[in-house]
Amino acid sequence: MNARVHLVSLGCARNDVDSEELLARLEVGGFEITDDPDAADAVVVNTCGFIDAAKKDSVDTLLAASDLKESGRAKAVVAVGCLAERYGSELADALPEADAVLGFDAYPDIADRLRWIMAGGHHQAHAPRDRRLLLPLAPADRPGAADTVVLPGHGPTERGGSPASGPAVLRRRLDDSPMAPLKVASGCDRRCTFCAIPSFRGSYLSRPPGELVAEARWLAERGVKELFLASENTSSYGKDLRAGPQALENLLRELSRVEGIEWLRVSYLQPAELRPGMIEGMLGVDKVVPYFDLSFQHAAPAVLRRMRRFGDPDSFLGLLDRVRAVAPEAGIRSNVIVGFPGETEADLATLAQFVSAARLDAMGVFGYSDEVGTEAETLTGKLPDDVVAERVESMSMLVEQVCAERAEARIGQRVQVLVEQPDGVGRAAHQGPEVDGTTRVAGRAALRVGSLVWATVTAADGIDLIAAEAR
Template identity: 55%
Template sequence: MSSTAQSSSTAQRSVALVTLGCTRNEVDSEELAGRLAAEGWLLVDDADDADVAVVNTCGFVEQAKKDSIDVLIEASARKGHSKTQKVVAVGCLAERYGQQLADELPEADAVLGFDSYADMSTHLRAVLDGHKPASHVPSDRRQLLPLSPTQRQGGSAGVALPGHGIPTDPTSPEQTSSEPLSTAPVDVTIDGPVPASGPRVIRARLDGRPWAPLKIASGCDRRCAFCAIPMFRGAFVSRRPHDIIAEARWLGERGVKELFLVSENSTSYGKDLGDIGLLEKILPDLAAVPGIERVRVSYLQPAEIRPGLLDAMASVPGVVPYFDISFQHASATLLRSMRRFGGREAFLGLLDEVRARVPLAGIRSNVIVGFPGETEDDLTELEDFLVTARLDVVGVFGYSDEDGTEAETYADKLSDDVVAERVSRFTALIEELNLQRAEERIGEHVDVLIESVPNGEDDEEETSVVGRAAHQGPDVDGVTMLDPTQFPDVAVGDIVRAVVTGTEGIDLLAEPC
């Protein structure tokens, strides 16, 4: 079917993308939105106003799965009470469970995996026309690509990599041209063929935030005993630098001021391109993109952090000194059982290296408590680490079995009550430590990216100017609040200089310098 015919067949049909889970899912949703917009679909914000609601689910941990199922059920219940005719499940939960999810959740009109993304328009048209596509049949996506990372780039044709912007037809001449690729972006809404002179950006913004996640890689080659992500996200694959920079320019042209680089493991970036130091090499190019004022790197594996990467993150102008390091625990013994490396002393040494370069760096992490075999000695090691580490923000997760993981087979499982008690205990400890760390920042000068203003379209009930300092990541690391009478002329997307004067929880209060 021609592009014109496809656009005509979807006239007056609308779609809403409901995104759950992490920022990587947000990128995937915006790629889906870009594909659908290019096929003539009307993108709407509210699922009640759409012909079809596409729910991009999360399948990471038990609570995230429950939340995804609840949203699917709630959206399905609105059918007949709103414009919504159909509800379609996509994303990690759909990819991970596929047919099983469809059997147990008949409320969903279709359950589609990652392989469906490139032709989502056809699938949604079929669903609206009363034809239910075959539900996704899950498989171990690690087996879809060569075992050797350096062979994956050439062997990834036809393998779905959500968020990488791979064209629907990878064999089309304009996409396989051997001509040098320009980094000038081409908007998905432009009619006509994609030029051979540059990569296409397949994405549509779904919000007006002054920051945006930008995917630099997908998948993971690590084999952490508790984690199922590699099975349904696949082996690690880097995006090529020119594609990343092209999308960064596209975002910069649309008012984005901060790029949030996301992946399952950013410290592995470039290993399949033959250059494990490639991330630090592209950071200056990303920071130099017109309109972009801040670049933030997320999800660093401590065992893979290199001095060169620390140097770049600490010294490249525009790259914020923000270190999102996945420690998970601090007991060396328990970390080995998790199939991870490091321990209390090694991690504290790494933090010393970070702070030797940037004394006021923002550092966040996550920890798991209640892992099989975890002892009181392990918990003491973790507590000692957290007290000494002075981290800005720490997320606490209680261990739960994940289907297909090595830890699911372990003995020495702790009861749900014990796991819950340890989560409660360490949540209380970390809340106190994070409050202390926030108070230590009183008197610091900070550059604040404004995200909302009173009576603005972002939040009409907001009474403060709200933004984020360089050490605060999006959504989960607290915010910096400013008195609007002291900053009367600021707008969303501005970056203002301020001094921290107080705290509200982990949030900071600041005023003009």
């Protein structure tokens, strides 16, 4: 019997795609995949290294997995992902319970490496590298720059064509959800002072359109109805491919032609990079839902400058006006950081006024904490932890009120819902996965998962909606 491996995926949608590709490589490499950790011969943890809470969760998960070596049948516990890439040998030294710490470069031959580790082979953890110092491949050198593209775990395909003969595995899905993330790029070229992602994810690297279309077809064949386009900065898509000023819109047009895909959702757009006509261009593509995930992070100009970001309340509100002029019922979400070094009471009041005026559908509120190796770690004007916590609490209360009012304003609207559970719970077009609430279509004993139904909103519970199926 083949050795069994269990994989735990932590963090964002981009990590989930990495996890699915790792599972595919392991399965093609001869491993049996199991959802039961107690039945696994090896446990792989795809870690997150973004913020302190995510790091702690990753370490706790690795420690829990290591217990299986005594209570279960596991012979090895392996750390991969962002925490492993970011800290490498430092993590290995601090966490001897993990049998190996593998960086991104280990992914292509993960099956051989895992087999070696399970057999007792020693693996030297890699030394952390600042990937900002590594030159990305030139467009002509990348897979997919010629007439064919090579997909993970797949044989070559013609650009934009169907997969050629060979192993029919791109990803091994973590679940059977009708929504799947599609990672359109990795890395980031921005240098926000609070963010360490470029140091371990590298510079921005777009995936070729033909590769993405082929993967979208593969997902559609497996029942996926919604593609969630994910990257660290989706508004930058195609800049490194020399694909022209409308690279993202052109990609969306190609994806909209994939039979079986009904919704295209774009995540993580940088307000400073939304060029003229981009909003209209995106919403003008068939199947693109009216949804904007806009990374504001703050609204006070002084704080934004210290973050090395751009904008002010007037420009941000103007952007929201442009979105709503094209799509009045669009879903708009964002994230903000409070308690950033040097943030004054006046800055916090500016942010609060913006939140009240912006009327967003959902917003994440995060308290600032130092990230090792970032410029913000060296800034003066650090606020005490209790002050940061107070500001998180007050801003969260305001956000909860504003977003609940926005949800109540949708009562009476006719919305299209992607059903994700048999009891009729799903998401309306303005709701992104996991973070923007749900819509429950009441009045039916069961609805087919993956179906799109029209319904009228009858009530709101926080940011969640209740709707009656339209007849």
